[in-house]
Amino acid sequence: MLSDIQQQVLAKLMEGDRVAAIGLIDEWALHRAYSRAVTEILEPVLHEFGEQWYRGEELSLSHGYIAGKVAQYLMEKSLHEQKKNNSAPRKKKGVLVIGNIEDDYHSLGRMMLRRFLEISGWHVHDLGNDVLAEEFVDKALEVGARVIGVSAMMYTNALNIRKLRREIDGRGLKGRLQLAVGGAIFISRPGLVREVGGDGTAINAFKSVELMERLWHKSTLQGELP
Amino acid sequence: MNSRERMEAVLSGNIPDRPPVSMGLSLYGAGLTHCPLLKYYSDPGAYASGQDQVRRIFQPDILFAPFAMPLYAQAFGGTLRFYENQPPNMKTPALLLPKDFHSLSLPDPDTNPSLVYIRRAIRTMRSRHGGEVAIAGVGMDPVSLPIMLMGLDKWLETFLFEKQLAEDILGWIQPFFREWVNILFEEGTSFVALPMAFTTPAIVPRKLVTERCLPLLKQAFEGINGPLVLHSTGAPFARFLDLFAQLPNVRGGNSTAGIPLKMPGKPSETVWFSWVTLRGRTVIGGQWKRPGKNAGQFSRIEKMIRFSSWEHQVLIFPWRPLLKSSMPSDDPWRILKNADRKFSWGGNCFMRCVQAGAALPLQGRPFVSAGQLPSFQIAYGSVPA
Numbered sequence: 001m002l003s004d005i006q007q008q009v010l011a012k013l014m015e016g017d018r019v020a021a022i023g024l025i026d027e028w029a030l031h032r033a034y035s036r037a038v039t040e041i042l043e044p045v046l047h048e049f050g051e052q053w054y055r056g057e058e059l060s061l062s063h064g065y066i067a068g069k070v071a072q073y074l075m076e077k078s079l080h081e082q083k084k085n086n087s088a089p090r091k092k093k094g095v096l097v098i099g100n101i102e103d104d105y106h107s108l109g110r111m112m113l114r115r116f117l118e119i120s121g122w123h124v125h126d127l128g129n130d131v132l133a134e135e136f137v138d139k140a141l142e143v144g145a146r147v148i149g150v151s152a153m154m155y156t157n158a159l160n161i162r163k164l165r166r167e168i169d170g171r172g173l174k175g176r177l178q179l180a181v182g183g184a185i186f187i188s189r190p191g192l193v194r195e196v197g198g199d200g201t202a203i204n205a206f207k208s209v210e211l212m213e214r215l216w217h218k219s220t221l222q223g224e225l226p
Numbered sequence: 227m228n229s230r231e232r233m234e235a236v237l238s239g240n241i242p243d244r245p246p247v248s249m250g251l252s253l254y255g256a257g258l259t260h261c262p263l264l265k266y267y268s269d270p271g272a273y274a275s276g277q278d279q280v281r282r283i284f285q286p287d288i289l290f291a292p293f294a295m296p297l298y299a300q301a302f303g304g305t306l307r308f309y310e311n312q313p314p315n316m317k318t319p320a321l322l323l324p325k326d327f328h329s330l331s332l333p334d335p336d337t338n339p340s341l342v343y344i345r346r347a348i349r350t351m352r353s354r355h356g357g358e359v360a361i362a363g364v365g366m367d368p369v370s371l372p373i374m375l376m377g378l379d380k381w382l383e384t385f386l387f388e389k390q391l392a393e394d395i396l397g398w399i400q401p402f403f404r405e406w407v408n409i410l411f412e413e414g415t416s417f418v419a420l421p422m423a424f425t426t427p428a429i430v431p432r433k434l435v436t437e438r439c440l441p442l443l444k445q446a447f448e449g450i451n452g453p454l455v456l457h458s459t460g461a462p463f464a465r466f467l468d469l470f471a472q473l474p475n476v477r478g479g480n481s482t483a484g485i486p487l488k489m490p491g492k493p494s495e496t497v498w499f500s501w502v503t504l505r506g507r508t509v510i511g512g513q514w515k516r517p518g519k520n521a522g523q524f525s526r527i528e529k530m531i532r533f534s535s536w537e538h539q540v541l542i543f544p545w546r547p548l549l550k551s552s553m554p555s556d557d558p559w560r561i562l563k564n565a566d567r568k569f570s571w572g573g574n575c576f577m578r579c580v581q582a583g584a585a586l587p588l589q590g591r592p593f594v595s596a597g598q599l600p601s602f603q604i605a606y607g608s609v610p611a
Contacts, residue, residue: 016431018387058465061429065386105307105315108379130307130317156312 002048003040009070010045014052014059018066022073034077035087042074046119050206061108064205068115075119092123094216097140098149099127102160106153109183112205113149120209133160133167140177141226146219147212149180158185158196165197175222178215182208229287233360233416237453237477251280252293252364253313264308267294268339270346277351281359288360291348291410295421298366299374301333301340321376324384327395330375332402335409345413352414362455363410363418368396368403368446369439370424375399382429385438396442404449411452417477418450421457427465435466443473453477 002010005028012021029037049067053059082088096117100110107129117124125143127135136148148168152158161181168177181198193201200215202208227235255276256266265272277289294313296306303320321327335341351361366374372381372395385392410418424430425439447454455478456470470476 016433058427060427060431061382062386062431062434065382069387103307103309105317107377108382111379154312154315156309 002044006041006045006048009041010048013045013049013063013067013070016062016066018069021066021070025070025074029077034074034081037074038078042071042119046071046116046206050204053204054207061112064112068112068119068205071119072115090121093121093213095123095125095143095145096147096149096212097125097127097136097143097145098151099131099136100129101150101152101157101164102130102132104152104154104157104160104183105129106151106183109153109205110151113151113182113208116205116209117149117212122209122212133164136164137167137171137173137177144225146176146225147178147180147215149182149208149212152181152183153185155185155189155192158183158192161196161198169197173225176219176225178219180208180211180215228357229285229359230357230416233287237417251277251286252290255280263310263312263314267292267297267308267314268343270343270350273343273347274350274354278354281355286359288362288416289351289355290362290419291351291364291415292344293364293419295364295366295374295423297340297344298371301338302330302375304374316374316377319374319376319380321380324372324376324380324388324391324395327375327398332399335406341406345409348410348413348415356414360416361414363407363413363415365403365407365410365418365420367420367422367425367443367456368400369442370422371399371403372396373423378424378429381424385424385430385434389438400442400446403446407454408449408451411450415452417453417455419455419457421459422470423459425466425470426458432465432469435469440469440473443470447474447476450475 005024009021009024012018012024025037025041028041046067049059049063053064078090082090098110098114098117100107110126114124114126125139125145127139131150136150139145140148148164150161150164152161158181161179165179168174168179178199179197181193181196181201186192186198186201187203199218200211202211253263255261255273255278256263258279259272259276261272261276266276267273273292280286281289296304296314296316299316299319300306300314305317306314307317308314320330333341335345348361348363355361372384372392375381375395376384384395407418407420425435425443430439452475454473454475456476
């Protein structure tokens with residue numbers, strides 16, 4: 001059950017009114033703190049927003065962008081507040097590597113994913129579009145990422161993810177380096193996750209946060225990365 | 227009636243002898259002529275030869291001009307990535323920073339290689355088939371065109387958060403849209419299909435479409451000298467059809483989700499394209515996240531279907547199995563399966579539709595094996611070249 005302020009902010013997000021949503025949060029934080037707004041407004045509102053998207057309610061990519069923008073504003077305010085008060089920054093959850101698979105140039109989904117992962121406390125290395133399998137794995141090992149998030153929009157391009165699966169397994173990293181797959185094509189073809197060797201997928205950028213946490217945990221049970 | 231007359235009858239609100247039937251076979255022509263796609267999408271003669279084969283084998287009522295939106299990105303100065311088995315994609319956009327749009331020039335339809343390619347392909351198709359077959363031009367609506375300048379992510383960001391800049395870009399690009407679409411008509415197209423890549427419910431909320439897109443679309447469409455058919459680009463489209471139906475020169479729209487063929491409240495001459503239709507019933511195709519998810523949409527569709535009439539529909543079958551194109555909506559097998567999942571009559575209706583549609587334009591040529599659903603792709607794919 002959302003509180004009054006949470007419901008008001010959610011309503012503004014649903015209307016696509018970024019300025020009004022930020023105004024409500026600013027007013028609330030005036031007598032409290034932005035760091036509290038993150039946990040007491042942003043996180044529950046984004047959770048509910050993601051649930052509504054998941055349920056197929058009439059939300060568009062614009063809604064996601066606007067929610068991301070509001071969240072980004074709030075995180076920046078919170079960070080500024082922490083620096084001003086010399087308080088300890090929020091601890092990062094871990095490091096992730098994301099990118100669009102070889103031949104894929106549809107970056108919109110990946111950019112939303114990156115925004116929401118960062119907001120939720122992950123350190124994200126975004127390799128961009130058209131990334132080769134070995135580049136993903138090299139980077140993951142370099143930065144200590146336990147999960148690679150790979151995106152593809154088109155079926156034919158998504159099949160290139162099989163190369164990444166082979167690369168991970170070929171280096172003996174199966175289980176320890178998890179493979180999250182995503183993009184429009186995985187929603188319409190659920191069987192594709194298995195076909196390309198993915199360890200999991202999420203229906204949208206909001207749900208991907210939970211997915212990454214789950215896969216990260218799964219990876220830790222399999223042992224250390226080299 | 228020949229195919230062109232049949233299609234023009236529908237577009238002008240008259241009753242044709244039968245509904246026009248076609249298939250999305252723009253790319254498929256390359257498969258039939260074994261033409262590498264780089265050549266197919268840059269050599270007008272190669273494209274036209276592919277469409278010659280499409281007509282020879284399938285005898286559709288409509289032939290399509292090159293259906294590859296990234297050609298417009300190339301026209302503006304972007305680079306493309308070509309593939310072996312699907313149309314090209316935009317690799318790098320012409321604009322890295324939206325605010326730099328002033329540094330670009332609008333492409334000249336008389337000299338720009340991408341635009342000249344499209345024009346010559348249409349001209350060649352018209353000279354070979356234009357008297358007998360309707361030729362569909364393919365443009366892009368002015369609110370979606372900036373995607374081809376900078377990519378969807380940057381255009382969405384600009385549209386949402388930099389209103390003035392977005393309006394400046396739209397004001398700059400609109401004259402090109404109007405000039406280009408009118409050129410497509412001059413070259414001999416019977417109608418122009420406009421993929422609405424940006425203004426779909428999946429991307430923009432209705433409020434923004436109403437307030438910011440519709441006035442601009444109305445202004446842009448007013449200057450067009452022929453019928454426009456809006457194309458869903460594979461995204462859900464039904465929620466905005468009532469808005470778009472009011473725009474000047476719009477005579478129809480397609481929906482890969484098999485949404486309505488005709489708008490309630492719209493004059494009877496309106497034609498709505500659909501992948502699969504039969505006698506006022508629509509088999510639902512397109513993308514499904516999971517069974518039961520779109521129950522509300524189904525109910526809406528079923529209500530709207532009652533408004534449609536067989537005579538004013540055009541059947542467009544999705545089809546790209548040989549080349550394995552990857553848009554989910556292009557997978558007839560999935561459409562079939564999902565239709566079956568929701569409606570017990572879905573599969574049968576689809577088959578009847580395919581048979582009915584096939585029997586007419588193909589003059590009895592075997593199209594699918596009746597009742598043999600699994601053989602659908604095989605039968606269709608094995609039509610001799």
